[in-house]
Amino acid sequence: MKYDFIIAGAGCAGLSLLYRILQEPTLQNKSVLIIDKDTKSSNDRTWCFWEKNPGLFESIVHAKWNTLAFLSTDFEEKLDLGSYTYKMIQGIDFYNFVLNFSKKFSNVTFLQERIVAITSRENSAVVKTAENSYLGDFIFNSTGLFNPKITEENSLLQHFKGWVIKTETPFFNPEVGRLMDFRVSQDNGATFMYVLPTSATEALIEYTLFTTTVLEKETYNTALKKYIKEELKIENYSISHEEFGVIPMSLAKFEKNPDKNIINIGTAGGFTKASSGYTFQFIQKDVSEIVANLKLENNLNRDTSFENKLYNWYDRTLIDVLLSNKLTGEAIFTKIFQKNSPEKILAFLGNESTLLEDLTIMTSLPLKPFLSSGIKQLLKKN
CATH class of the missing domain: 3.30.9.10 (D-Amino Acid Oxidase, subunit A, domain 2)
Structure with a gap:
């Protein structure tokens, strides 16, 4: 059997994509196979994120805050988040929510198998597990199969x-x-x-x-x-x-499209923000874009926008400053929170800020270490 979509990995990215596919009337009858070695039956993680309005998963938000404190040895302040709300979702609530919703659809199949390889064909792609092989028009991968080498240097x-x-x-x-x-x-x-x-x-x-x-x-x-x-x-x-x-x-490059008909999502696709580790909302934006393209039958091969290239450069610069010990994390974040409004900071960290807001954030930090690291990252081919 050939599936329309195969989702390799049933974590946050895989299940978020599944839920959005099933929410879209033009896609909800497509055949979907989800493969993961785990059953997603334990509360193995907690996601925290911020957004301005009620989101797609608002009904399972476990707790929320409009005020957060920042504390360091030199600075303490309670932060009014303005138009943003900081939210928490527990892993088990998220898994149960999506899995229970997907039970309504006979065209959705779950398999508990260990994925060992994903390969591309001319008009399809194949997921190989320890037990079988499965063919799909598109494979959305959130496993680590295509991840770059992570080292202490990068x-x-x-x-x-x-x-x-x-x-x-x-x-x-x-x-x-x-x-x-x-x-x-x-x-x-x-x-x-x-x-x-x-x-x-x-x-x-x-x-x-x-x-x-x-x-x-x-x-x-x-x-x-x-x-x-x-x-x-x-x-x-x-x-x-x-x-x-x-x-x-x-600083390593995570490929969005490692091969034809294979699309990396979640951390595998580079949607964990390098400078903060925040992932949940970046996944939601990505899978929303994927579903919009599937609906329009657009090409799923994705080029990084100029705005996202700019944010990637900011992230890489910060990582380089920390890796090279030019400044401590405490010093950097203290300066940012001392000199900027919480709303602007969250917009910046969420890749939602304007260029003027970006400049305001950057000028609140010591120039020399960030300038040298920024130039270094601009000159890199990756």
């Missing part, structure tokens, strides 16, 4: 350990989250804590680092315990959920 890793903790008595203000708290040891590199309270007695506490290598497992736990005790002043709590993740923040 990439930082955003790695994090998160605990959802519950306190015995009310402690948190669920109206205010901590977006970044740099008042922790910076010995390993750019390091900060998130604190996102979902009620007066529950919050996600996440220890996050931008470094070239991950840490020993117990180091994350030690840092979380220390922060909860010494900074949050919480002695009695229980841990109801744990999660760990590693996201590449890379």
Whole structure:
């Protein structure tokens, strides 16, 4: 059997694309095969993002904030996000939402198999698993099969350990989250804590680092315990959920179209923002564009727009500054949050800012290190 679409990987990107296909009347009857080695039955991650209006997945937003705090050794402020709202979606809620919706469609097939290869043909492409091979007109890939080589020279890793903790008595203000708290040891590199309270007695506490290598497992736990005790002043709590993740923040080039009839999505397609690790909203914009092109039967081979090339250059410049230790992460983000409005910062980080806003952000940072890194990245062919 030949499928109209094969989605390789049922994570955020794959399921977001599936949901948008099934929402589009001209596409919802196409035959779709989704292949993943996992069942997507566990709460393995949490996505946080910001947007101005209710989004496609608004019904499963677990918590939201209009005020976030930024804290460093030199600067502390509660940030009014203006027209933006910071939102949290739990992985299991997202998986269940899309999987339950897709059950209405007999033309959608799920397979739990391990993908080992994806190859192109003249008018189709093939996914090979450990058990079988499957033919499709287009394959949308979110696996790591086409990923560039990630090294300590070309990439930082955003790695994090998160605990959802519950306190015995009310402690948190669920109206205010901590977006970044740099008042922790910076010995390993750019390091900060998130604190996102979902009620007066529950919050996600996440220890996050931008470094070239991950840490020993117990180091994350030690840092979380220390922060909860010494900074949050919480002695009695229980841990109801744990999660760990590693996201590449890379100068390496992620291909959008590695071969004919193969389209990379999600991190595989370069839709994890290199300078911040944020992915959820960039995936939504990408898959929305894909569905629009499928609806119009346009060519799916995608060139990067000038605007996105500009944002890619900004990202690469920041990564180079951090990799070369010209400035610390704490110093960079402190300067940005000291000198710019939260709304402009979120627009900039979300690739939604104007050129004038970009210039405002850039001029709030030390010129010399960013100029040298920016020129270096402009001269690179990648």
